[in-house]
Amino acid sequence: MADKMSSLRLAKKELRKSVRQTISSLSEESIKSQSRVVTSMILSLPEYQKAGSLGVYLSMPRGEISTGAIVKDALQLGKRVFVPYIYGKAVPREPEAPRSMMDMVSLHSLEDYETLAPDSWGIPTPSEPSLGGRNSCLNGAGYNDCDGKTKEEGNIELIIMPGMAFDKALGRLGHGKGYYDIFLRQFHEKSAPDGSRHHLPFLIGLALQEQMLPNDQRVPMDPTDWPVDALAVGDGSLVRR
Numbered sequence: 535m536a537d538k539m540s541s542l543r544l545a546k547k548e549l550r551k552s553v554r555q556t557i558s559s560l561s562e563e564s565i566k567s568q569s570r571v572v573t574s575m576i577l578s579l580p581e582y583q584k585a586g587s588l589g590v591y592l593s594m595p596r597g598e599i600s601t602g603a604i605v606k607d608a609l610q611l612g613k614r615v616f617v618p619y620i621y622g623k624a625v626p627r628e629p630e631a632p633r634s635m636m637d638m639v640s641l642h643s644l645e646d647y648e649t650l651a652p653d654s655w656g657i658p659t660p661s662e663p664s665l666g667g668r669n670s671c672l673n674g675a676g677y678n679d680c681d682g683k684t685k686e687e688g689n690i691e692l693i694i695m696p697g698m699a700f701d702k703a704l705g706r707l708g709h710g711k712g713y714y715d716i717f718l719r720q721f722h723e724k725s726a727p728d729g730s731r732h733h734l735p736f737l738i739g740l741a742l743q744e745q746m747l748p749n750d751q752r753v754p755m756d757p758t759d760w761p762v763d764a765l766a767v768g769d770g771s772l773v774r775r
């Protein structure tokens with residue numbers, strides 16, 4: 535079992551490394567044009583059109599499909615928009631204590647979105663003092679540096695997810711921190727104690743063409759990994775369940 539786990543971990547690490555290398559040589563123009571293609575696919579998806587509330591990642595300056603136009607569209611349409619927030623980064627901890635975790639917090643407006651400052655990865659992120667005026671999905675999962683700051687609010691219907699690599703069977707590989715996997719588990723436990731997937735939001739991954747594995751290859755997946763329900767790819771293809 536231990537061997538199996540570590541070989542899986544190694545396989546994920548290798549795959550991240552090779553995809554990272556491929557996308558590091560992509561031109562800004564290619565990322566921009568792939569992002570335009572993916573944006574128009576998302577805006578015409580029924581699951582997006584009918585969602586009153588959604589969670590969406592705010593893209594890094596490089597190496598990902600950019601989500602700016604989706605965020606703006608959603609805010610303009612009056613949808614409730616939630617974005618990732620990482621809690622617990624600065625909390626001093628024991629080696630075995632829980633590490634940082636992700637929640638999703640609400641944006642108020644276009645202006646709010648446009649004035650977010652980038653974090654150390656270049657990801658636009660709500661400031662800590664602004665959390666008190668925001669709603670969240672999990673109330674920071676009870677994390678001590680946020681407890682009571684955000685107000686927990688109902689459901690999100692759709693989550694637009696980043697990833698390092700994806701496959702045609704809707705497998706997804708993240709950056710290796712488990713942020714999304716753990717967030718989804720917590721969300722699932724909260725909304726569906728009976729174990730059904732019924733109450734989970736619809737999960738859509740956004741992929742640059744170069745993040746899609748060839749047809750016959752699969753992302754190494756373990757039981758804590760969540761496949762997505764649909765994948766919008768920069769070459770204009772949509773893969774869905």
Ligand SMILES: Nc1nc2c(c(=O)[nH]1)N(C=O)[C@@H](CNc1ccc(C(=O)N[C@@H](CCC(=O)O)C(=O)O)cc1)CN2
Binds near residue numbers: 550593618657713
């Ligand atoms: N735009 C965006 N927002 C996001 C994520 C993401 O992948 N993309 N996340 C998804 O979890 C969470 C943040 N997690 C992240 C974890 C690692 C790295 C990162 O770049 N890590 C390495 C680089 C190695 C690598 O590419 O894996 C580093 O720190 O240098 C970025 C975001 C929440 N918000």
Ligand SMILES: Nc1ncnc2c1ncn2[C@@H]1O[C@H](COP(=O)(O)OP(=O)(O)OP(=O)(O)O)[C@@H](O)[C@H]1O
Binds near residue numbers: 706710714715716758
């Ligand atoms: N549901 C979970 N509960 C506890 N730990 C988890 C869970 N899911 C993942 N982890 C842990 O998180 C770490 C990273 O996992 P993994 O490599 O699958 O992340 P990833 O899929 O790349 O990241 P992400 O979920 O952020 O996209 C691993 O150490 C894993 O054991």
